[in-house]
Structure formats: structure tokens, C-alpha cells
Amino acid sequence: xxxxxxxxxADQIPGRPNVPARCHLPAQPLADSGIHITxxxxxxxxxxxxxxxxxxxxxxxxxxxxxxxxxxxxxxxGMIHDYFAGRLLGADALAIESHWRFLYERMANIGVRGxxxxxxxxxxxxxxxxxxxxxNQPVYxxxxxxxxxxxxxxxxCGNPSYGIQAEPAPQVRTGWQGWPGMGSVGRPGPISDSFxxxxxxxxxxxxxxxxxYPAMKIWPFDLPAIEHGPMYIRDADIRQALRPLxxxxxxxxxxxxxxxxxxxxxxxxxxxxxxxxxxxxxxxWLEDILKMDNLDTLADFRRQSQMPISxxxxxxxxxDYAALMEKRAADYIMIDPTWVGGISETVRIARLAQIYNLxxxxxxxxxxxxMLAGVHVLAASGNGLYQETMRASIQTTYRDLIDLEVKIxxxxxxxxxxxxxxxxxxxxxxxxxxxxxxxxxx
Numbered sequence: 001x002x003x004x005x006x007x008x009x010a011d012q013i014p015g016r017p018n019v020p021a022r023c024h025l026p027a028q029p030l031a032d033s034g035i036h037i038t039x040x041x042x043x044x045x046x047x048x049x050x051x052x053x054x055x056x057x058x059x060x061x062x063x064x065x066x067x068x069x070x071x072x073x074x075x076x077x078g079m080i081h082d083y084f085a086g087r088l089l090g091a092d093a094l095a096i097e098s099h100w101r102f103l104y105e106r107m108a109n110i111g112v113r114g115x116x117x118x119x120x121x122x123x124x125x126x127x128x129x130x131x132x133x134x135x136n137q138p139v140y141x142x143x144x145x146x147x148x149x150x151x152x153x154x155x156x157c158g159n160p161s162y163g164i165q166a167e168p169a170p171q172v173r174t175g176w177q178g179w180p181g182m183g184s185v186g187r188p189g190p191i192s193d194s195f196x197x198x199x200x201x202x203x204x205x206x207x208x209x210x211x212x213y214p215a216m217k218i219w220p221f222d223l224p225a226i227e228h229g230p231m232y233i234r235d236a237d238i239r240q241a242l243r244p245l246x247x248x249x250x251x252x253x254x255x256x257x258x259x260x261x262x263x264x265x266x267x268x269x270x271x272x273x274x275x276x277x278x279x280x281x282x283x284x285w286l287e288d289i290l291k292m293d294n295l296d297t298l299a300d301f302r303r304q305s306q307m308p309i310s311x312x313x314x315x316x317x318x319x320d321y322a323a324l325m326e327k328r329a330a331d332y333i334m335i336d337p338t339w340v341g342g343i344s345e346t347v348r349i350a351r352l353a354q355i356y357n358l359x360x361x362x363x364x365x366x367x368x369x370x371m372l373a374g375v376h377v378l379a380a381s382g383n384g385l386y387q388e389t390m391r392a393s394i395q396t397t398y399r400d401l402i403d404l405e406v407k408i409x410x411x412x413x414x415x416x417x418x419x420x421x422x423x424x425x426x427x428x429x430x431x432x433x434x435x436x437x438x439x440x441x442x
Contacts, residue, residue: 033094035061035134039441040085042077042122043434047397052367053077053118054401054425057126058441059093063133066425067125069118069338070366077438079119085440088123094134096127100344104317113316117341124342125373125421132420139373139421143347143380150412151378153389154215154259155208156365157193159186160396185223191392194219201244202251212411215257215284215386220245221274225265233270238277245281254282262289264314268297275305285310285332292320299329310334313363317341321349325356332385336363337373346373350381359385368398368406372421379415387413401425 039058053076055067107116132139186195196204197218208216220241260283271289287310302309313336333353337346350360360383362374378384394406404423416422
């Protein structure tokens with residue numbers, strides 16, 4: 001049935017009597033699917049606390065959609081329950097674009113790039129997951145169908161505790177709170193790839209080649225940037241950071257591609273110095289050597305460095321990517337589905353990149369549903385290049401979150417076969433006594 005315009009008062013939201021009154025909301029689409037949102041749950045899984053937000057959307061058809069996003073978990077859950085729930089509870093669960101446009105346009109009036117967009121991303125994933133389950137099809141079928149049978153991946157060389165706040169960081173004297181780009185190199189271990197890059201680089205590269213990985217990503221400049229700041233990097237620090245990569249090139253040549261991630265630590269002069277040192281080592285791309293807050297400077301960096309540039313999950317929403325492409329500031333487009341606005345916005349950006357003849361890759365150092373969302377979009381994108389993966393997370397924390405065993409074989413992932421995203425968040429995560437658990441609805 002269709003729903004007329006209405007305004008929500010505090011006492012109309014089940015379980016949330018203290019929610020402030022809502023503004024008037026527009027009518028839902030007349031062609032109502034008959035499947036409505038009944039409840040929204042969020043939780044902060046302790047392995048990632050306080051970063052990952054896991055979300056479930058319940059419907060009156062008994063179908064549950066799963067989503068996630070990353071960073072500022074308490075703020076994101078507050079946005080979802082204290083504001084977005086007023087739009088979503090009781091609404092048509094299959095009106096994905098209608099909900100996306102409403103939430104984005106209202107948030108754009110106050111500044112959408114941040115907590116608001118991450119909240120939209122998590123909701124959008126869950127709604128696509130619901131639609132796939134209703135249709136009994138994987139999401140990539142609903143995006144136009146597959147253009148490939150498998151999605152190529154690369155291994156980001158993190159470690160099992162990458163991004164987890166509980167890990168101490170003895171290499172970093174100050175500022176350790178689990179901030180992005182401020183992790184330690186980790187401890188020794190078979191899948192502690194960040195540690196092994198610095199201590200056993202040739203063995204690491206050969207292992208990845210033997211496993212079929214076509215490429216690996218490293219971030220060798222984090223520690224000097226954290227130690228000395230963004231404006232200057234010493235030649236000695238550059239040489240030390242790149243000595244392992246030089247050993248890799250000497251031992252295996254170009255048998256494996258290498259990407260360089262700068263985690264946006266540097267300003268232009270330092271970035272150019274890094275690029276000059278990297279040029280003989282032929283990385284596939286330089287990613288986030290600069291911050292993404294000035295695309296004109298990024299375009300200048302691409303021109304001066306004469307190096308291929310990837311940009312980047314740090315851009316948020318299609319208008320940012322449109323400006324990036326118009327300024328000819330990147331050679332590769334990197335998108336994070338759970339930061340940029342969900343599957344809906346990721347598809348729009350990927351298709352825009354196709355117009356510019358630019359390949360797209362998907363970011364993931366965040367969570368398993370982020371990775372699966374990227375795989376679905378890449379499966380249906382003619383310009384899809386790589387899905388980022390981190391085997392250190394896939395083989396550890398991801399298993400604690402979803403019911404799908406992720407298998408990388410021959411450097412690629414098979415397309416998910418289950419309906420929707422193809423995986424479910426473990427129900428036991430959503431205990432009322434769990435960290436950060438909130439529920440809107442009965």
C-alpha cells in the first residue's frame with residue numbers, strides 16, 4: 001500500500017520515545033512493493049572497536065538485509081537511529097533510490113561528506129541485500145549482470161591487527177588511537193605482511209606470486225611521516241623504506257605489480273621527492289601520497305611526477321570523482337562502497353569512470369561486506385580492474401563477522417552465488433548487551 005505524507009512525532013517511533021520530532025516527509029512511491037522496513041539494528045563488533053559498524057535492516061517479509069561502514073561508529077549509529085530511522089521505519093524496503101536521494105539531499109544541506117555519508121552507505125548495502133534476496137539473485141545480476149566470472153584481487157600488506165585499537169604501536173611515540181594510516185608494522189607471523197615487507201620482503205613477494213596474486217600494495221612511508229610530519233621527508237628515510245622493494249625487484253623483477261599507498265601523509269614537495277625515488281621501481285600506481293582535499297594540487301603532482309596516480313577512497317560521493325576526472329588528476333579510480341554512499345553511488349562513479357576510459361578498483365581494509373559490495377560492482381563493470389583484499393583480515397576477523405568463507409584462488413575471487421550480497425552477518429553479533437547495540441523499531 002502507498003503511504004501519504006506525514007510527520008513523525010517522538011511517540012510514533014517504537015522503542016525510541018526520546019527521539020525529537022521529525023520534519024514532514026514526502027509520500028513514498030505509489031508502486032509500493034508490499035515489503036516494509038520494521039526495524040534497524042546496529043552494533044560495533046569488538047574486534048574492530050570502535051571503528052566498524054555492522055547493520056541489519058528487518059522487514060515484515062522476514063527478510064533481513066546486512067550492511068556496514070567504518071570509522072566514527074558512535075556518530076554513525078546516532079545518525080542512523082536518531083534521524084534516518086524516521087524516514088525508513090515503515091517505508092518500502094525496495095525503494096532504494098528514493099531513500100538514497102532523500103537522505104543524501106537532506107544531508108547535503110548541512111554537509112554530507114562524513115558521518116552522514118557513511119550512515120547512508122551502510123543502509124544502502126542492506127537495502128540492496130534485501131532486494132537481492134527478494135529477487136533470489138546476487139546483487140551483480142540486478143546491476144546488469146556479470147561481465148566476468150571472477151574478480152582479480154591484490155593483497156594489501158597489512159597484518160592481523162591492522163586497524164584494531166587494542167594493538168600497541170611501539171614504533172609510534174605519539175598519536176596512537178587506531179587512527180587510519182597510523183598503524184604499526186605489526187609483529188612476526190605467517191600473514192603479518194606489513195612486518196614481513198620490512199624484514200622478509202623477497203620471501204613475501206615469492207609467496208604471493210606462488211599463491212597467484214598479480215599485485216601487492218605496501219605503505220612504506222607511514223612511520224617517517226608520523227615521526228617527522230608532512231612537509232619534509234629525509235632521503236635516508238626514503239632509502240630505508242624502499243630497500244625492501246628494491247630487493248623484491250632484484251629477486252622477482254616485474255612478476256608481481258606493486259602499488260604504493262601514502263595514506264595521505266605528505267604535502268607536495270615531499271610527495272615529489274618520494275615519486276622521484278620510486279620511478280625506477282615502476283610501481284603500478286601511487287595512491288594517496290597527497291591528501292585528497294585539493295584536486296588541483298593532485299593534478300599538478302600527477303603532471304610533475306610523471307607517475308600513474310590512483311585516487312581514491314578518500315574522495316566522497318560522485319561530484320568529487322567527477323571533479324577528479326575532469327581535472328585529469330588520476331589514472332586509476334579507487335572507490336570504497338561503504339564510505340562513498342553504498343552500492344548505488346559506487347555504480348554511478350564506476351560508470352562515470354568508464355566514460356573517461358579509466359579503470360576502477362574497490363577499496364577494502366575495512367570489513368567483509370565492504371569487500372563483497374565491491375566484488376558485486378566490479379562483476380558488473382566493464383572497467384573493473386581490482387578488488388583490494390587483505391588476507392590478514394580475511395583469514396582472521398572476517399570469519400568472525402560473516403557466514404561466508406572467502407576463498408582467493410589464483411589471484412581472484414569467484415562471484416558470490418547467494419542472493420543479495422551473498423553473505424550474512426552472524427546473528428550473535430546483535431546481542432542487546434553487545435558493544436554499541438542499538439535498535440530502532442519493535
